[in-house]
Every structure is written in C-alpha cells, then in structure tokens.
Amino acid sequence: MNYLMRRLATFPLVLLGVSILVFVAIRMVPGDSITAMLGTEAGLLTPAQRDSLAAYFGIDQPWFVQYWRWIGGILHGNLGISVTYGRPVLDVIVERFPLTLELAILSMIIALAVGMPAGIFAATHNEKLSDLGVRIVAMIGQSTPSFVLGLLIIYTLSAGFGVLPAMGEFAPLWQDPLRNLSQLILPAITLGFAFAASVTRISRSAMLDVLSDDYVRTARSKGASARSVIWRHALPNALIPVVTLSGIEFGYLLGGAVIVEQIYALPGLGRMVLDAIQQRDYALVQGAVLFIAFNFMIVNLLVDLAYVALDPRIRLGEP
Amino acid sequence: MIPLLSVSDLRVGFGRNPQANEVVRGVSFDLADGETLAIVGESGSGKSVTALSINRLIDFGGGRITGGAMKLKRADSSVFDLITATEPQLTGIRGAEIGMIFQEPMTSLNPVLTIGRQIEESFRLHRELTGRQATAAAKDALDRVRIPDAERLLKYTPNQLSGGMLQRVMIAIALACNPRLLIADEPTTALDVTVQAQIMALLAELKRETGMSMIFITHDIGLVAGIADRVMVMQNGQAVEQGELNQILDNAQQPYTQHLLQDVPHFANGSATRADGQRDTGAAKEPALKVDNLVVRFPLKSSFFSRATGAVHAVDGVDFDLMPGETLAIVGESGSGKSTTARAVLGLVRSTRGSFSVGVRKASAEQSALPVQMVFQNPYASLNPRLSIESILAEPVIATGGRVNAETQARMATLLERVGLPKNSLERYPHEFSGGQRQRLCIARALMLNPSVVVLDEAVSALDVSVQAKVLELLVDLQREFGLAYLFISHDMAVVERIAHRIAVIYAGQIVEIGDATSVLSKPQHSYTKKLIAAVPTIDRRHEHFELDTRQVPSLVRPQGYEPAPARWEQFGADHMARAEV
Secondary structure (H helix, E strand, C coil): CHHHHHHHHCHHHHHHHHHHHHHHHHHHCCCCHHHHHHHHHHHHCCHHHHHHHHHHHCCCCCHHHHHHHHHHHHHCCCCCECCCCCCEHHHHHHHHHHHHHHHHHHHHHHHHHHHHHHHHHHHHCCCCHHHHHHHHHHHHHHHCCHHHHHHHHHHHHHHHHCCCCCCCCCCCCCCCHHHHHHHHHHHHHHHHHHHHHHHHHHHHHHHHHHHCCHHHHHHHHCCCCHHHHHHHHHHHHHHHHHHHHHHHHHHHHHCCCHHHHHHCCCCCHHHHHHHHHHCCCHHHHHHHHHHHHHHHHHHHHHHHHHHHHHCCCCCCCCC | CCCCEEEEEEEEEECCCCCCCEEEEEEEEEECCCCEEEEECCCCCCHHHHHHHHCCHHHHHCEEEEEEEEEEECCCCCEEECCCCCHHHHHHHECCCEEEECCCHHHHCCCCCCHHHHHHHHHHHHHCCCHHHHHHHHHHHHHHCCCCCHHHHCCCCHHHCCHHHHHHHHHHHHCCCCCCEEEEECCCCCCCHHHHHHHHHHHHHHHHHHCCEEEEEECCHHHHCCCCCEEEEEECCEEEEEEEHHHHHHCCCCHHHHHHHHCCCCCCCCCCCCCCCCCCCCCCCCCCEEEEEEEEEEEECCCCCCCCCEEEEEEEEEEEEECCCCEEEEECCCCCCHHHHHHHHHCCCCCCEEEEEECCCCCCCCCCCCCEEEECCCCCCCCCCCCCHHHHHHHHHHHCCCCCCHHHHHHHHHHHHHCCCCHHHHHCCHHHCCHHHHHHHHHHHHHCCCCCEEEEECCCCCCCHHHHHHHHHHHHHHHHHHCCEEEEEECCHHHHHHHCCEEEEEECCEEEEEEEHHHHHHCCCCHHHHHHHHCCCCCCCCCCCCCCCCCCCCCCEEECCCCCCCCCEEECCCCEEEECCC
C-alpha cells in the first residue's frame, strides 16, 4: 500500500515532464492553427483579423504564459478547448477512448489466447518440425506490416467470400454489441496477429529456459505428469517476460493504432491525434499525449503489481 | 533373493548419435534391500548420468539409454523393467518407489510455489490425498526431517529459507511416499560443512527408520565412509572398482581408487600441514600485509530517504598480519564474513573502519607497487570469454597504466610456462581450456604485476578433487619461488590443511581462533572451531553417528550504533590464541 502511494506520487512528476516535451515539440512544427484552419485564405486576413483570431486561440501570448495557463487549467480539470471540434478536449478524448481501449483489449486477448499456447507447444516440441512451423509463422507475423495484413484480410473476405467488413457509423459496445464486435473483430485480428507473434516467440524462449531448470527436474522426480510439469511448474515461472511484453504492447495500443484505424475507418485515438497534429490543434494534441502517457503509467504499475503476484521473490519498494 | 535394483551393462549416450557419444559405458551393480551404495567419481565420470538413468529422468536431459538392463523389484515383489517402461508407467514409479534429491537445494525447489504445496503434490500424485489431509501429511513429512515449526514453514516460499533447510525440505519431498529407493545426487556439495554433517546425520537416521535403500553419488570419497555399505568408483563412464566399504577404503586394488584415496586432499586433523616456510616474526621482518581492526558494515534502510535503522556487521573487528612467504587461511562458513574480509583488503568493498597496510616490506626488489592481486572461485566466470589469453594477461598491466612491450610479452611466456600451460595458449580463448587450466590462467594473471600478496578466494573449491591437488602444489611452488604471501579464503578444511601455515577461524564477522595451522587443527580450543573440525568427513570415521543440531546461524543484523564487546584472548602455545567464550 505504501509502495502504491509512493508510486502514484511520481505520476505528476512524469506528467509534468511529458507536458513540457509535448508543449515544446508541437510548437516546433511550422505553421499555426489559423493557417491550418483557413489554408491559403489565411493570407487574405487583415492583421487586425489575424490578431483577434490569435487572441481567440490564445496563441498571441508568450509561450510560458500559454504553458502556465494550460497547466493551470489542467489542475482545475480543464484540458482546454479543441479548435477543430469546438468542444472541450477531455470530451473529445473520452468519446474516442472506448473504441481504442476495446480494440487494445481484444487484440491482447487474441494475442495471449493464440500466442501462449503456440509458444508452449513450440517449446515442448523443441527442434521438431512442428516447432519450426510455429517459429516460421511467428516470424512472418512479426515482420508483416499491419497495413499489408489488414488489406489482405479485407481483400480476401470481399473478393473471396463476398463479405464486406462492417463499415459505416461506429456502434459503441453498450448500444449494439453485435454490430460493435463485427466492426472490431477484423481490426483486432490484424493488430493481434503481430502481437501474438511476439507473445509466441517470447513464451517459447521463456518456457525453454524454465524447462531446463532444476525444479522442473525435481517435479519430474516426484512423478508429476508431463502436463502437470508444464502447467503447474514451468508456466508460472515463464510468465514474467510474457507479462512484460504484453504490458508494453498494450500500452502502445492504448495510444491508438493509426494505420489499422485508417484501413478500417475507425474513429479511434490514433487518427484523432494525427488529425489534431495536422490541424495544429495544440490543446487536443497536448491533452491526448498527456492522456496516453497517463495510461502507459497505469499499465506499467499494473505490470509491476502482476510481477509481485506471480513471483514471491519480487518485493516492490525495497531499495 | 532378488535385489531391489539390478543394473547390468547400462549404456547411456547423448546427442544425435547416442551410440557414438556414450557417457556411461557398461555399468553393472546390484542393490539389496536396505543397502547403501556410494558411487564415487569426478565430474564427467558418468556418476550423475547413471543416477538419472535409474528413474529415467535422463530422457529429459538429452540422454538416451543405448543398452543394458535395469530391473526394479516393486513393493509387491513383481519385477519392473525400467528400460522398456513407458512414460506414464514411469511417473507412477518416480516419487512413489524411487525418490531423488539433488545437489542444489536453492534451485531445486519451485520458486513460485509454497513449500507446503510442493510437498502436498507428492501425496496428491501417489496417495490421492487432497485438501486438509494433504496439508497434514505435508506437516508430518516436515516433522520427519526434524524441521522445527513445520506448520508455519508450509506457507513459506523457498526464497525465505536457507540452503540447509531447503535440502531438508527436498528430503521430505523425496521421502514423502516412503520410496524404497532414495537416489541422492551430491546432496551436500553445495552446503556448508556443518550443515553437510547435519544432512548426512539426518539421512543416516531416516535410513535406519525406514529401511530404505540408497544410492549416494559423491565426488568426496571421505564422505562415503559415514554412510555407505558398498562403494563403486567410476571413471570415464565405467565402474573401475566396486566392493564393500572397508575393502575399498583399506584395500583398494585399482590405481585410480588408490589415487582418489591418497593423492587427493583429505582432512588429517593437522598431521598433514606444511613443514616448509616457518613463520619468522623477528625484529627485522615486516609483514607483507597488516590488517588492524577491520570493520565492514552495510547499513540497512527501510527506504531510500529514511535513516539507517541498523547494519549488517559483515566484518566486525578483524586483525591479522601476513608475513612474506606465508599462507594465512581464513576459514569459515558462508555468511561468516571471510570473503568480505578479502574484498575489503583489495578495496573491492569499502571498509567502515580500520586500517591495513600493504607491502610494508617487499620480499624482493622487483615486486610492484600494486602489491595485492586476487584469484577468484569460479574459473569459468572470472575470465572474459571474448578476450584472448594474451589480452587477459595484458589486462592488469594496461589497467595500471603500463604498456604491453617486449618485457610484458616475455613475462607472459614465462608465467604461462611456470603455471604449466602450453606456449601457444596466448592466442587461444578461455573456452578452449579446462577448469583446472583456467584457474592456472587466473593465477598467471594475478602474478603479472609481481604482487607481494595474493588473495585466493575459494580458489580451488570449484575444481575436481584430483585437479585441486595439482593446483595446490603449483601454488606452493610459486610461493617458494616468488616469496608470495597468500591470504587463502576457504571453507574446506582438507584443502586448508595442505596449504596454510597459519589459520584464522572466522565466525559471525569475528576471528574466534587464530594461530599455527598444526596447532589449530590438532588442538582446537574455541567451541566453534571444534564443531567445524568435527563436521569434516574423513575416511577414518566409518558409520559414525553425528548428533543432529538444528540451530541456525546467528543473524549479523545489529541495531544502529551497536559495538561488539572487546575481545578477550586466551593464549594456547606460542602461536595459537582463541577468543574467550562467554
């Protein structure tokens, strides 16, 4: 508990660092919100019009005043107003996030459900033909870009079976679960395939390591069956690297998957951030980056807590 | 009368072509009910492979049985063929009729499961016990191996227990279902000598209680005297000699057995100490190393920012001096502070207090200004695998700002020849050398700078017994030739007896007894030294009964600001004193 408090206490520090980085970075991109919004017509603005627009967006102030206002707003729970949407940044993010979260969870379920058994299978059939097969598929999975796989799936389904992936307005899970799943399952498979490939490779090598450990030999000397040796003795010890990898991948997915969202026309966080950058929607980019960083920290914390649950030798918070 | 286990012409091979890579080449023996067979041999002799073949665990280690027969008499007197048995049949035999314990108790238990669950598993597998019944059975199993407070221990995970306790837990697991055969594969090699004595005593007692048979694998022929009925000596995958215990120990026929009995260091209660290089502390002589009230403490903090609440007193007021050409052995068990003392002398850990002066007087003019060098325990881990031997030997010269010139090259060649390695070693890499050769390389590296003092931290402990003897000989020769002073850290009394002029016994961070090697080993005065010496296995102690002692090593954690009471020393003879006991 003590550890949890101390860990949470570091969150504001990290967020502060991230906020400075994103604030500076987005302002290093040439152009501003006015030009981005009006395009070439921005050249027709009179200086007075331009100044009043700049004042409206708050970009007439020096950068430290802008930063101060932004931080002050955050402390009051106000992430600012999005220029492109004309709505509070937080509302925009909260609207987009469920899709991204659902997609990330679905891909992780697919990855673990496919990758772990495949990895364990390969490890227990080490150096046999079936192991080689699993390893080749995993290698392909890791090295195929997601847009290739995504397009391949769409093409095969539509050209081969005449089935089109569900397009159109996105249906949230709580409104129309069936339609929601039919919209998300293909993107989840696309993302989950590469994820599963990584999980396969790492669980295979972790299992191979563990299977040659002394306590596995002890378990066999007790008369434990092959199945019990794998599931009861070896697997719990092989989980740590799998959890580490899954945590990192999941954290990335929570930041949105730009390419897959684009291919399947999904309104997720990834596309939102990309659009916001193109529109020089400073408030939205900054807010989204902070939000993504926060999620990452939560995921990392959960991963560390999972270590403790998995391995009694790991104690958190000891220097 | 059918024997419990009958092995004939057993052959085991490894790799893709097991017939061509046989590690066990035609081993035969019979084991009667209640009998203990000791299999003795050095690493690579095939003794462990033979053991693992009996319950067919070798199948999982990449081995294949390529020939021979193994028959086990089961509890109902039917004969079970271990060679043709299927894996499901074997899982019914393992744990139920053949129990096994291993060398490394620290790694042989599953780190993520509690002790209780690991013991219960045996009852679950072979006795169909579940829930509370299994827990009760697990507690009984722990009681049986004399573990105090068994109920609480069931909830512990292995990382919370010491090596000796874990080996008891392993024995409890192996004996849970009353197997009639226990295979013990070097069960005490990783343990301290007093803990070893306890485990041996426990095994002997349990054997008496249950009437089980035992196969005891060891590299230490001294250890078998206490427990074996019969001995089989293995070399290069073959049994060179087997017979009754007394016949093998007193009347060995084969040269290899005689070599193991005679040339290898055995403890002889101080009668085999060195006669050369007597200590000379005359007025003109200055010590090569003088250590005064050395204290090393590691502060304990509950978090990074809080103040220290106590300290681990690893070394607590150690004094000694070391004359040129002399060996001082520091003996003690793991956690006693002997290695920390050595590291402090080298500056590898910071001493909290105390002073030491090094190289006050050099034994000869060419000895260098950087007078202390070290040889470590594990020759496999202490040579960088990516450096050639030439680079490894040049390293100390470069590290002290020197240049690799013709003189350095000449010294490398001389030292390599001196430690008995071929001339072409320079361009080779560490993996091309055996353990003993690597330790010779480490010795050559330590001598590159012409030190006056060499610290040898368990320098021969990782080597095979007959290699040990040769490296010790080399060390003695080098000492005479270069006038080196050795600080020899070891837990092994037999080795210490061969090389030490003087011995310091260290316990809980303090020297409890120090003096002339012969005197300390033959007439120990402090109760701890006595206990330590009594625990050393020797071939003269046959079927001797050890007292079981379940006391734990004292904690070295002290409250902040704690200072030990000043030592009172009692003098016994010219060069022998012991700390007075309260």
